[in-house]
Amino acid sequence: MKLVNKKRIHLDEKVPVYNLTVDNKYHNFELSHCFYSKNCGAPGRGKSKFLSFLAYQAIFQRRPVVYFSFEWSEKEVLSNIISCATGMSMRDLLDESQIDKYKQRVQKIKYWAPNVRTIYYSNKTVSANHLRTYLTKLHSLENFDPGLIIVDYADLMLPNKQTKRSSESTYEEMGTIFYDLKALADQFNCPVVTGSQLGKAAWNTEDNEVASQDMLADSSRKAHVAYGIVTLNQTREESDNGKMRLYVAKARRGKTNTTVYVDFDKSINFVKECEPYDVKEMKKAANGGK
Numbered sequence: 181m182k183l184v185n186k187k188r189i190h191l192d193e194k195v196p197v198y199n200l201t202v203d204n205k206y207h208n209f210e211l212s213h214c215f216y217s218k219n220c221g222a223p224g225r226g227k228s229k230f231l232s233f234l235a236y237q238a239i240f241q242r243r244p245v246v247y248f249s250f251e252w253s254e255k256e257v258l259s260n261i262i263s264c265a266t267g268m269s270m271r272d273l274l275d276e277s278q279i280d281k282y283k284q285r286v287q288k289i290k291y292w293a294p295n296v297r298t299i300y301y302s303n304k305t306v307s308a309n310h311l312r313t314y315l316t317k318l319h320s321l322e323n324f325d326p327g328l329i330i331v332d333y334a335d336l337m338l339p340n341k342q343t344k345r346s347s348e349s350t351y352e353e354m355g356t357i358f359y360d361l362k363a364l365a366d367q368f369n370c371p372v373v374t375g376s377q378l379g380k381a382a383w384n385t386e387d388n389e390v391a392s393q394d395m396l397a398d399s400s401r402k403a404h405v406a407y408g409i410v411t412l413n414q415t416r417e418e419s420d421n422g423k424m425r426l427y428v429a430k431a432r433r434g435k436t437n438t439t440v441y442v443d444f445d446k447s448i449n450f451v452k453e454c455e456p457y458d459v460k461e462m463k464k465a466a467n468g469g470k
């Protein structure tokens with residue numbers, strides 16, 4: 181993934197994150213590209229919407245996408261992607277006066293409809309082996325080979341080999357799940373993008389602070405196996421202004437400890453780079469200059 185004209189985050193033939201360059205020839209050892217949301221302790225912070233945006237970017241370039249969801253139904257996932265593609269929010273899509281506008285805009289995306297598959301699973305019911313079985317059947321029955329696999333999100337999966345439940349087993353299981361997804365990426369020769377929770381230490385970051393990889397919840401093994409980690413950082417003031425900071429916490433290739441400032445329109449699930457800003461100044465302005 182790279183930034184194009186400082187306007188749109190774009191998944192091209194070289195995949196991954198911003199300045200990471202993992203060519204197709206390296207996919208045999210490519211693993212999960214994990215995006216962690218700073219505010220994921222509370223629901224509705226934008227992790228799934230951000231993944232929907234990544235799905236749209238890949239599909240728009242005719243890269244076949246399989247989207248496994250443990251939170252949103254198949255229709256909700258597709259609605260998120262369509263909102264991003266048409267630039268129309270869910271409220272717009274439900275407005276009868278917007279039907280003609282929607283039909284006109286949706287024409288440009290009809291051609292990529294065969295390039296996306298979505299499937300919903302209940303929390304803690306399937307492992308990477310189940311995803312592997314689905315993808316294998318998809319290839320056998322439809323000759324559909326994914327160019328990008330999205331798992332929304334890995335913390336809600338089971339490991340391939342389960343152990344007795346305990347605090348120690350939770351640590352092991354969380355790490356094992358990510359190793360299982362790495363194997364999935366190896367087998368199907370394509371990137372796996374997922375999301376994950378942050379620990380409580382990340383919930384209280386303020387102003388220009390960003391969440392780093394040592395703030396991951398449950399297991400640090402998730403950071404060990406990930407090829408790249410990007411955290412989504414957003415204060416209340418940033419949310420009110422439609423802003424967000426993407427922090428590259430880990431990159432096995434490319435520059436780490438990099439912050440990219442973006443506009444994040446959650447109504448249409450769209451992201452584009454913007455000029456850097458000072459969170460403290462934004463907070464000060466929201467408080468009337470105090």
